[in-house]
Amino acid sequence: MSEQVSGPSLGMQILLQGEQSIYNCILADIATGKLISGDRLVTTHLASCYQTSINPVREALKQLEGEGFVTFQKNSGARVAAFEYATMREVFEILQLLEPYFLAWYAKHCSAESLARLDAIQAQLRSLNVNDSAGLRDLDTAFHWEMYRHHYNTSALRLWKNKKLILQALHGDLPVCQTRFSATIKEHDHLLYLLKAGDEESAVRALTKHVISGGDYWSSVITSQLSELSA
Template sequence: MSQLAPETSLGMRILLQGEQSIYNRILADIATGKLVSGDRLVTTHLASCYQTSINPVREALKQLEGEGFVTFQKNSGARVASFEYATMREVFEILQLLEPYFLSWYAGHCTPESLVCLADIQEQLRALDIRDSAGLRDLDTAFHWEMYRHHYNASALRLWKNKKLILQALHGDLPVCEKRFKATLDEHDHILYLLNAGDDESAVRALTKHVVSGGDYWSSVITDQLRALSA
């Protein structure tokens, strides 16, 4: 098993804020590569790492098994599962419903201070090395969260954070190509421009296109990887 360590990245702190369940902590360790496919998940060791009792660990592993992140094998116990394409597709479908819902509210309530914060995050993204895929994912999470965190529906926000965390676990270690890196910047710029212009409907349409484009990109990446493995 890979060494477990405290998570410090901005995006992961956002996704785990107020959500320090054992389920989320194990999923975060999968998302950040501290636990990788094939690693054994020994309940007593995990309970010691997370400073909890065995029962919450067992419950979390059962939940993660139901979502395809953990497998239970006879005589070897629980292990981190390999990637499931269907899980990623379902997550993107949920995000394509949630994110326009959040932005449609934000567009009518955003403050000048929040728009400045978005612009600051965008400048940090623009300053990244084009090869810094982890940094891109991290700041992209921060950019979206700044738009969504003001929403009144706390249950929907928790669902969004959970699905983003699942995406990190599914492809957190995959590189982002230069074309997609630049497209993300351009799409963020367009959304920010429309928000500043007060064109709420166009901003929601631009965000929807942004989320769909991200889903299409990762679907093609994973499809190519699966095709290569089966060749």
């Protein structure tokens, strides 16, 4: 297990709010770098860390194994797995379905107060250093959550938070290039403009494009990394 870091960021707090299962705790530790690829996952140690019994830890590890985050090896037990490209692709496909669904409702019901909060988050994004990839991911999560959190479908919201947490675990330590950094801010600006103008259909299209472009970017980054490793 790598060196412990400070408390969870704003984005991580959002993703874990009301979801303090052992599964989410382990996944969050992977996402924040407390647990890294190859680390042994000893059930008794994890149970002590999370102040629970062994059975919930075992169940969480089996679930994480099914999602490709944990591997069980003969004679060495459970370990944090290496990255699986297929997992990321599936997560992005789910987000591409969920996020326009949330925004279609938000565009009809957004309040002036909520739009002001989006403006405030966007102002923080613009003030970030272009090399602050963690800050971008953190505030991007907060920006999207402000739009989605008002939705009545709490089951769908829990699914969204789970998939975003999985994305953090998959590429939370990868840098964001300056082109994608700037594109994210511009895409948020355009979305905000459409929401304020009351153009619901265009806002949904803009968000869909934003989610797809993000997925395409990370797919290209990971594909490039895998090619380098296999070269």
